[in-house]
Amino acid sequence: MEKLIYLDSGATTFPKPEEVYVAMDKFFRCCGVNPGRSGYDLCMVAGSMVEETRKLLTKFLNGTDPNRLIFASNATDALNLAIFGLLKEGDHAITSNIDHNSVLRPLFHLYKYGGVEVDLVPFDSQGFVDPEEFARRFKKNTKLVAINHCSNVIGTVQPVQEIGELCRERGITLLVDAAQSAGKIPINMAKMNIDVVAFTGHKSLMGPMGIGGLYVREGVEIRHTRAGGTGVRSAVRTHLDEYPYRLEYGTPNLPGIAxxxxxxxxxxxxxxxxxxxxxxxxxxxxxxxxxEIDGVTLYCQEDLANHIGVLAFNVEGLEAMDTGTMLDVDYSITCRTGLHCAPRVHKQLGTDKIHGTVRFGLGPFNTAEDIEAAINAVGKIARIRLKQKAC
Ligand SMILES: Cc1ncc(COP(=O)(O)O)c(C=O)c1O
Incomplete structure (x- = not known):
């Protein structure tokens, strides 16, 4: 088989570092028991690994209390816990056109069924939101600003710190979707004025699928919108209020945390x-x-100063999906095509009318040879298309 060139790290990083495979296998074989439920030795070992990971991630995000680092299934799950637990009927929330459906859909669900007002901020021609656009939309009942740290379509890093400053002045909670950024660029909750941050394990944190979470700053309270077993204080009739149990339900994904x-x-x-x-x-x-290739359009890639390695493009005259299929079948290059769960990015760019874009997502194991191969392949596809057009 031809060597596969993996350029789909925006979806998930692959492969993972060898240490990740080894740690999961070792942990699952040696102490894959349910922590926090009993006091035998293995249970304590499993529990210590979970607590050590809470501490590790708390430090990574510059939080202060590891108990306020909670594990969820992924960023979508974490964002749902936060959004449904922070908003109630009559509240107003602001998000942006750059955001992913894991922020947009919970908010629009609450708009449709929960009496929550939702406003959207556009991005500029280079793919950045203007903090002042949020401030302009602040109202008496604005309770939440939910914003993507890094776009999963065009790779732009948003001015979170400045948005956070404006939110702090008004006592509005700032929720940041760090699904693309965590592990790529530093996240300092305190410095960036972030109240709640959601992360996923399987992208740039280099872990497996099925694990993610939230860090909730002290002083910010998220209502529990689920209830169930926590393994502790089982006689209490309702779900526990204290963190981390407040936002954790049932048996955690132990191999995922490892x-x-x-x-x-x-x-x-x-x-x-x-x-x-x-x-x-x-x-x-x-x-x-x-x-340099005739017939290739790039989106928001003029200045790469505040970008992560995610790049969206199209080849003139081709549907994104067709370009993706040719890259895969003819060149063994993986990419993602379509709307990338971020429909408003495409609506604003106008690429919704042509069924989205092709997206290359770079990861830590990509090389200059991978990039050369991708450029050559896109060049050949574009030239064939131009020839066809000329006939
Ligand atoms: C910006 C952004 N937010 C949220 C998510 C959702 O992450 P997960 O699939 O881990 O729930 C993704 C995943 O592609 C993303 O790119």
Whole structure:
């Protein structure tokens, strides 16, 4: 089989560092028991691994209390816990056109069924939201601003700190979707004025699927919108109020937490700035190569200063899906095509009318050869298309 070139790290990173596979296998075989339910030794070992991972991630996000780091299934699950637990009937929330459906859909669900007003902020021609646009929409009943840290379509890093400053002045909760950014660029909850941050384990934190979570700043309370077993204080009739139990339900994904633990340690060992620096260099190569090709349109890639390694493009005259199929079948290059769960990005760019874009997502294991191969492949596809057009 031809060597597969994996350029779909925006969806999930692959492969994972060897340490992640080893940690999951070892943990599951040696102590894959239910922590917090009993006091025997294995249970204590499993529990310590969970607590160590809470501490690791709390430090990673510059939080202060590991108990306020809660585990959920993924970023979508974490964002649902936050959004449904922060808003109630009569509240107003603001999000943006850059956001992913895991923010937009819970908000629009509450708009449709829960009496919550929702406003959307557009992004500028380069793919950045203006903090003042949020401030302009603040009302007496504004309770939440929910914003994507890094776009999963065009890769732009949003000015979270400035948005946070404006929210703090008004006592509005700032929820940040860090699904794309966590593990790529630093997240400092205190410095960036973030109240609640949602992360996923399987992207740049280099862990497996099925694990993610939230960090909830002290002083911010999220109502529990589910209830069930926590393994502790079972005689209490309703779900526990204290963190982390407040937002955790049932048996946790232990192998997932073990893998995430190893993934975060790998990121720290490599160094986030090293990973991001390498990726930015490759992104520059990719952007420069693609923009030389006749018939290729790039979206919001003029200045790469505040970008992660995610790049959206189209080949003139081709549906994104067809370009993706050719890359896969003819060149063994993986990518993602379509709307990428972020329909408003495409609506604003006008790419909704042509069924979205092709997206390359770079990861820590990509090389300059991968990028050269991608540029060559897109070049050949575009030239064939131009020839067909000329006939
Ligand atoms: C910006 C953004 N938010 C949220 C999510 C959802 O993450 P998960 O699939 O882990 O729930 C994604 C995943 O693609 C994303 O890119």
């Amino acid at each position: 893998g995430l633990n190893a993934g975060v340690k790998w990121v720290l060992k490599e160094g986030m700035s090293t990973i991001h620096g390498r990726e930015t260099k490759l992104l520059g190569m990719l952007r420069d190569g693609l923009r």
